[in-house]
Amino acid sequence: ESVMAGENYEDDMDAKQKSQDLAEKSALEELQEVRRSLPIYTYRDDLLKAVEEHQVLVIVGDTGSGKTTQIPQYLHEAGYTKRGKVGCTQPRRVAAMSVAARVAQEMGVKLGHEVGYSIRFEDCTSDKTVLKYMTDGMLLRELLGEPDLASYSVVIVDEAHERTLSTDILFGLVKDIARFRPDLKLLISSATMDAEKFSDYFDTAPIFSFPGRRYPVEINYTSAPEADYMDAAIVTVLTIHVREPLGDILVFFTGQEEIETAEEILKHRIRGLGTKIRELIICPIYANLPSELQAKIFEPTPDGARKVVLATNIAETSLTIDGIKYVVDPGFSKMKSYNPRTGMESLLITPISKASATQRAGRAGRTSAGKCYRLYTAFNYNNDLEENTVPEVQRTNLASVVLALKSLGIHDLINFDFMDPPPAEALVKSLELLFALGALNKLGELTKAGRRMAEFPLDPMLSKMIVVSDKYKCSDEIISIAAMLSIGGSIFYRPKDKQVHADNARMNFHTGNVGDHIALLKVYSSWKETNYSTQWCYENYIQVRSMKRARDIRDQLEGLLERVEIEISSNLNELDSVRKSIVAGFFPHTAKLQKNGSYRTVKHPQTVHIHPNSGLSQVLPRWVVYHELVLTSKEYMRQVTELKPEWLIELAPHYYQLKDVEDAASKKMPKGAGKAAM
Ligand code: ADP
Ligand code: MG
Numbered sequence: 001e002s003v004m005a006g007e008n009y010e011d012d013m014d015a016k017q018k019s020q021d022l023a024e025k026s027a028l029e030e031l032q033e034v035r036r037s038l039p040i041y042t043y044r045d046d047l048l049k050a051v052e053e054h055q056v057l058v059i060v061g062d063t064g065s066g067k068t069t070q071i072p073q074y075l076h077e078a079g080y081t082k083r084g085k086v087g088c089t090q091p092r093r094v095a096a097m098s099v100a101a102r103v104a105q106e107m108g109v110k111l112g113h114e115v116g117y118s119i120r121f122e123d124c125t126s127d128k129t130v131l132k133y134m135t136d137g138m139l140l141r142e143l144l145g146e147p148d149l150a151s152y153s154v155v156i157v158d159e160a161h162e163r164t165l166s167t168d169i170l171f172g173l174v175k176d177i178a179r180f181r182p183d184l185k186l187l188i189s190s191a192t193m194d195a196e197k198f199s200d201y202f203d204t205a206p207i208f209s210f211p212g213r214r215y216p217v218e219i220n221y222t223s224a225p226e227a228d229y230m231d232a233a234i235v236t237v238l239t240i241h242v243r244e245p246l247g248d249i250l251v252f253f254t255g256q257e258e259i260e261t262a263e264e265i266l267k268h269r270i271r272g273l274g275t276k277i278r279e280l281i282i283c284p285i286y287a288n289l290p291s292e293l294q295a296k297i298f299e300p301t302p303d304g305a306r307k308v309v310l311a312t313n314i315a316e317t318s319l320t321i322d323g324i325k326y327v328v329d330p331g332f333s334k335m336k337s338y339n340p341r342t343g344m345e346s347l348l349i350t351p352i353s354k355a356s357a358t359q360r361a362g363r364a365g366r367t368s369a370g371k372c373y374r375l376y377t378a379f380n381y382n383n384d385l386e387e388n389t390v391p392e393v394q395r396t397n398l399a400s401v402v403l404a405l406k407s408l409g410i411h412d413l414i415n416f417d418f419m420d421p422p423p424a425e426a427l428v429k430s431l432e433l434l435f436a437l438g439a440l441n442k443l444g445e446l447t448k449a450g451r452r453m454a455e456f457p458l459d460p461m462l463s464k465m466i467v468v469s470d471k472y473k474c475s476d477e478i479i480s481i482a483a484m485l486s487i488g489g490s491i492f493y494r495p496k497d498k499q500v501h502a503d504n505a506r507m508n509f510h511t512g513n514v515g516d517h518i519a520l521l522k523v524y525s526s527w528k529e530t531n532y533s534t535q536w537c538y539e540n541y542i543q544v545r546s547m548k549r550a551r552d553i554r555d556q557l558e559g560l561l562e563r564v565e566i567e568i569s570s571n572l573n574e575l576d577s578v579r580k581s582i583v584a585g586f587f588p589h590t591a592k593l594q595k596n597g598s599y600r601t602v603k604h605p606q607t608v609h610i611h612p613n614s615g616l617s618q619v620l621p622r623w624v625v626y627h628e629l630v631l632t633s634k635e636y637m638r639q640v641t642e643l644k645p646e647w648l649i650e651l652a653p654h655y656y657q658l659k660d661v662e663d664a665a666s667k668k669m670p671k672g673a674g675k676a677a678m
Contacts (some may be wrong), residue, residue, distance in 0.1 A: 028108045035073075038066035043210045047071070048078050051154075051185055055178060056205040058198045059189040061216040062212025063359065064320035064366050067189050068099050068158055071472050072131045075154055080185070081130035084153030087388055089136040089170065091162040093119040094287050095318035098294055100124070103587040121486075121553045136166035140173075141457055144407055148179055153185065158199060159318055162245065163391035166398075169401050172417040173408070174554040175202060191317045193355055193388075201419045217327075217365040221378040229330035230258065232375045236328050238273070240373075241280050247325025247370070248307040250315055251361055254334040254349050256286045259310045264309070264496065278462060279305040279669055286312045286318070288489035290545055306545040316359045320366070327364040327372040329357060330604060331380075335389075338396045340426035342604035343433060345397045346629040354387040354413040359380065364576060380673065391424045397429040399460045403439055406446050414556050416665035433588065434656040437464045452564040456557070465585030466557065467566070468651075472577035475561060476570040477521055481582070485627055485639065487546045491523065494541065502541040510615030515641030517582055517627075518575060519615050524550060580651065583643050586625045591637060592645075593622045599637065602648075602660055611636040 035041065040061060050057055052397075061067050072086045082087060090096040099116035109115055121143075125132055134142075136157070136200075149155060155174055157167060171188075178186045188198050188205070195207045202530030224234040232252055240249055253259045270280055283297045299309040303321060309321055313333050333408070335350045350359075357374065364370030374381065400415060410416065413427055434440045437460055439450030453463035456555070462482050462530055469478035473497040484491065494502040503651045509519040523540075527547055529537040537544040561568060571577045583590075591599035591608055597620060608629060610617045616624065627639035645661035 005480060014037055024108070028459075029107050031300060035066075035070065036068060039212045040066035040070050040210060042149065043208075044070075044074055047208060047210075050206065051075070051078075051187065052204055055182065055184070056175075056186045056188070056194055058202065058205050058207045058220045059187055060195045060207060060209035061189075062214060063191050063317045063362060064322075065210070065212035068095075069103050069106065070580055071156060071187065071189065072133075073103060076131055080153050083152075083183070085130055085132050086154045086156065086409070087132045087139060087149075087152050088156040088158050088570070089134055089139050089167070090294050090318065091136055091159050091164040091167060091320050092287060092314055093135055094285070094289070094314055096133045096135050097124075097291055098298075098319060100131075101295075102290075102298075103131060103133070109255050113167075119558055121549075127597045136164055136170055137457075140170060140401075140404060141164050142405065143339065144454070145174060147177075147408060149174075149179060149184065149307045153183070155184065155399045156187040156188045156189055160188045161193050161317065163389070163393075165392040165396055165398075165401060167589050168391060168393045168419055169405070171201065171419055175300070175417065180401065189350040189439050191359060197419070199290045204290055213366065215365040215367070217361050217369070218371045220371065220373045220538065221381065222375055223377065225377055225380065226375050229332065229375050230262060230265075233328050233330050234262060234267070234269065236373050236375065237266065238269060239307055240326050240328075241308070242273075242277060244326065246304075246543075247308055247366065247368075248301055248310060248321070248323045249325045249326040249328060250309045250321065250335075250611060251328040252315070252330060252360055252460055253310060253312060255312060256288055256331050257282055259286055259312070262310050263271050275553055282310065283307055284310045285314060286486075287314065313356075316356060320369060321363075322376055324363050324366065325370045327370065328375065329360045329372060330358065330375045331385075336392065338426065340423050342601075342606065343397070343429045344604065344606065344629060346635065348631050351385055352374075353386045354381070355388045380425070394420060394426075396426075397433075398426055399433045402427070402430045403434055403454050403460050405451065406434075406440065406444075407451065422442055436583070436652060437461065439464070452566075453569060455564050457562055458482065461585045461588070462486070463585075465581050466561070467564070468584040469578075470566040470569075472571065472574075472581050474571035474574070474577045474581060475566050475631045476568050477572065478581050479516050479554055479557040479561065479577045480524040480550075481521050483550045484524055485517075485558060486553050487549050489543065489546050489549070491520070491543055491546045491550075492541055495541055498541070501619065505539075505541045506617065508540075512547040513581060513616060513619045513621075513642075514575065515579070515616060516614050516639040518578065520639070521578070523547075524554075563593055579641055579643060583625050583647050584651045586627065587648055587655060588650060589626045589637075590627075590643065591626065593620055593624075599624065603655070608634070608635045610640050611638045614640045615636070616640050616642065 020285060059067060072088050086502060095118045096119050100115055101111050104111040107115060112124045112126055113128045115131045118125055118132060118138045120137060140375040147416055156172055160167060174186055176246055178184055195209060199205050199207050237249055237251060253262060263284055264281055285294060286295050295310050331352055332349050333352050335348055336345060338345045339350045351393050359612040361372035365371050405413060431444060438447060439453050439460060441447050449467055452467050453460055456463040456466060466482055469475040492506050509522045534544050537547060590602045592602055594600055621642035623643050623645050624640045624641050626637035630636050630638050648656040648661050649658060
């Protein structure tokens with residue numbers, strides 16, 4: 001009898017399993033139908049034929065037509081993955097993760113198995129992985145270990161029109177690899193722009209272009225310039241919501257902070273409108289948004305409701321969100337800008353290019369006719385916007401790629417095959433910086449320190465700080481600081497109704513005016529002491545997610561320390577060793593207090609200020625080292641620590657001379673003068 005019962009039970013399980021299988025199958029079948037409805041599907045066989053016939057192919061198609069999600073699957077179905085992986089690069093982390101998740105779903109496999117992704121500090125792949133989405137920067141790093149990309153049968157440089165620094169460097173490297181690896185297929189895929197330019201660069205590679213589905217988009221401009229684009233954007237969203245037929249809204253902002261502000265204001269205003277209006281679902285999307293929340297933007301909007309997506313540039317071409325009918329375009333994005341003369345880099349909120357504006361507007365016309373609201377005037381558009389966005393290689397600090405190229409054995413950088421060469425000055429500046437950091441010798445060859453630095457997927461100044469910490473026996477502290485500086489998102493949060501509490505909690509970590517770097521270290525160590533408690537984070541107004549990310553990054557840095565044979569050692573009683581390690585990496589970022597309470601950068605004098613969020617913003621030490629400059633209303637130094645000027649001579653003798661650090665003002669400026677000047 002018991003046997004019978006058992007069998008029955010198994011039958012039961014079988015039935016359950018079967019119906020579950022069926023449900024999954026029909027979901028999969030549905031996804032296959034969606035795949036077949038994408039514009040690219042019509043051209044599947046032609047595309048595969050073109051890939052078969054040509055080694056290098058430029059592929060051009062509208063955003064949302066299926067390039068990123070479908071081409072790798074087509075290649076897999078056609079058997080290319082039997083010979084090696086298909087790698088597909090993305091300029092943005094979020095895109096790499098989100099697209100990989102989608103493709104895994106379409107193929108009915110678990111993410112990280114056959115389909116995976118790899119982004120800095122996060123590898124979600126396995127031995128099984130045959131379709132690998134990754135950031136362009138990660139492929140660049142992979143090249144350091146596998147210079148011929150032997151494990152790949154196809155490399156797709158996707159979103160090539162974005163022209164990120166890593167993509168541009170990859171162009172030069174994969175073009176070369178393709179010459180001595182005739183079995184490697186190389187696909188350059190881009191939204192509809194610059195195709196000829198890509199083709200010319202890749203020795204007149206054929207262009208495979210296919211039409212997408214585009215519906216007309218009505219473009220509206222403001223009649224006068226907007227003084228405050230945040231406010232204008234909110235008002236526009238609410239006006240659409242109240243007056244226009246259903247259909248989702250996409251708004252472009254420049255970064256996480258703006259998006260959070262917009263979300264808060266929108267929620268508040270919606271509440272003020274009462275219950276008579278329909279539901280407005282607010283979905284933010286930016287690089288540091290946790291992946292569960294990212295998925296939310298793809299969920300279909302419930303009947304009768306409207307969704308508003310608050311996005312960074314990521315939604316311009318990297319991610320396609322279905323159902324968008326209205327686009328609100330304030331006309332700005334956050335861009336890195338670099339002054340090759342001074343070597344200073346800063347993040348700027350900059351007007352977008354016409355090409356960007358066109359892409360943004362196009363997001364409104366994917367599934368039906370749409371409308372785009374440009375929060376600038378037609379005159380502004382016609383006369384002030386550049387045609388195209390300047391490629392990143394021409395507006396960034398090149399030290400990190402120069403170090404990578406040097407470790408790949410590429411010495412002649414002036415003659416590197418750049419699609420658009422960087423200013424010669426910028427190359428020279430980065431060589432000088434790497435020399436000053438001790439990564440290169442006088443002949444421009446990689447030193448032992450340089451080789452160690454290149455192991456870290458970090459800016460060379462951060463890598464130098466880590467490598468030097470070996471000497472000062474404080475690698476334990478320094479990798480925590482490096483991890484905290486690399487999170488990307490904010491660490492502290494400051495809810496509107498609890499600002500005073502939040503500020504007090506934050507200031508606790510600054511006791512003794514230790515400086516922002518040490519404060520970050522204190523945050524990390526205190527959290528670790530509580531055994532990584534979430535409750536502790538809540539109590540201290542600290543973002544749990546940021547801390548978890550810091551822990552992941554730190555673990556990886558610890559692993560890399562072992563690779564470059566640096567022992568983990570702690571020197572908490574000697575905070576000056578920690579500070580010295582920081583200065584040894586960041587000495588080009590030093591500034592000296594002026595009488596009026598502002599600062600002058602030491603080497604290439606420029607006026608800067610301590611960021612109001614810094615623990616030292618009221619202290620104003622005479623000499624400081626900073627992590628980065630951010631330009632908002634003023635040029636602000638973010639993450640600031642005090643230093644002793646004599647350290648500069650000791651730690652960077654190739655960079656500073658005595659005259660740079662002589663404290664001429666010291667006699668005239670008694671201690672505390674800074675405070676008085678406030
Ligand atoms: P392209 O690379 O040509 O811009 P994609 O391959 O990214 O196009 O997108 C093709 C389609 O797949 C789009 O309709 C998009 O909405 C859908 N899609 C992509 N990623 C996701 C996702 N994570 N969830 C749901 N749909 C997605
Ligand atoms: Mg794409």
